[in-house]
Amino acid sequence: MARSTSGESVMERVLRIIEAFDVSTPVLTVSDIARRADLPVATAHRLVNELIELRMLERDGERRIRIGLRMWELASRSSRVVRLRDVAMPFMEDLHAVVRQHTQLGVLDGDEVLHIERLSAPGSMANATYVAGRLAVHACSAGLVLLAFGPEDVRERLLARPLRRYTPATVTDPQQLRQIFADIRTQGHFLADRMCIPNAVGAAAPIFDANGDILAALTIVVPSDANRIVGHIPALMTAARGISRAVGMAGFSLMLPMASDAKFLAIHRNSRP
Known part of the structure; x- marks a missing residue:
């Protein structure tokens, strides 16, 4: 694959162009893309035009660029993330009917x-x-x-470096986190009381793939009332176990990491007008 004078391949530059789009900026000009992707404008213009010809990107009437429909189509054909969402959705809908706030499905991607x-x-x-x-x-x-x-090794790598404190309740001490991990493995769930934002309490339970490996986490989020969320934890754990069983019955393994699938779909999903 052709490389630039910096030694970077065309694929690497194309990936940076695609990753220039995010939730807050689903539509960009070529100049915006060049700046975000750290590319010369001429290079960005050439690669963007090629991606438009391939229908991976689209240009609107004001010559602004967005992610193309074909990218979503290709990602959706065999993505494990799509299959996981399809399996999980009936259980999430039942759980959401009980909680009536937020029900979320998340996977691990790096440190996020x-x-x-x-x-x-x-x-x-x-x-x-x-x-x-x-x-x-x-x-x-x-x-x-x-x-x-x-x-x-994933846990220890995270604990080996300084961790940001988002609220006074965010736990950043490695020894405290190790104890939390042990408690989670014993209890099968975790309740985070205002750890990320001051006015929210979340509880999560694990979802396992057909091999018994951790695949995803099912979460409910309610206003800052820990007593209220405790009553929903049995329903949360029942839903998570149901998704795990359904994944196993479907006969496929979705063992992490799934970052490539998730990123590809996420870029498209949040680049629509």
């Missing part, structure tokens, strides 16, 4: 939880995340559950 689905009711509290939104893995219930049941 990437949320691939969320159900919310009209009038629900403001939430820190959204579909294709990310939260720091150590600061939310889903992330701590994913870490607790994941590989030890």
Whole structure:
């Protein structure tokens, strides 16, 4: 594959162009793309035009660029994330009918939880995340559950460096986090009381793939009332176990990491007008 004078391949530059789009900026000019992708304008212009010809990107009437429909089509044909969402949705809908706030499905992507689905009711509290939104893995219930049941080397790598404190309740001490991980493995869930944002309480339970490996986390989020969410934890755990069983019955393994699938879909999902 042809490389630039910097040694970077065309594929690497194309990926940076695609990743220039995010939730807050689903539509960009070529100059915006060049700046965000750290490319010369001429290079960005050439690659963007080629991606438009391939229908991976689209240009609107004002010559602004957005992610193309074909990208979503290709990602959806065999993506494990799509299959997971399809399996999980009936259980999430039942759980959401009980909670009537936020019900979320997240996977681990590096040091963050990437949320691939969320159900919310009209009038629900403001939430820190959204579909294709990310939260720091150590600061939310889903992330701590994913870490607790994941590989030890992933946990230790995270604990080896300074962790950001998002609220006074965010746990950043390695020894405290190790105890939390042990408690999660014993209890099968975790309740995060205002760890990420001051006015929200979240609870998460693990979802396992057909091989028994941690796959995702199912989360409910309600206003800052820990007593209220405790009553929903049995329903949360029942739904998570149901999704795990359904994944197993479907006969496929969705073992993490799924980051490539999740990123590809997330970019498209949040680049629509």
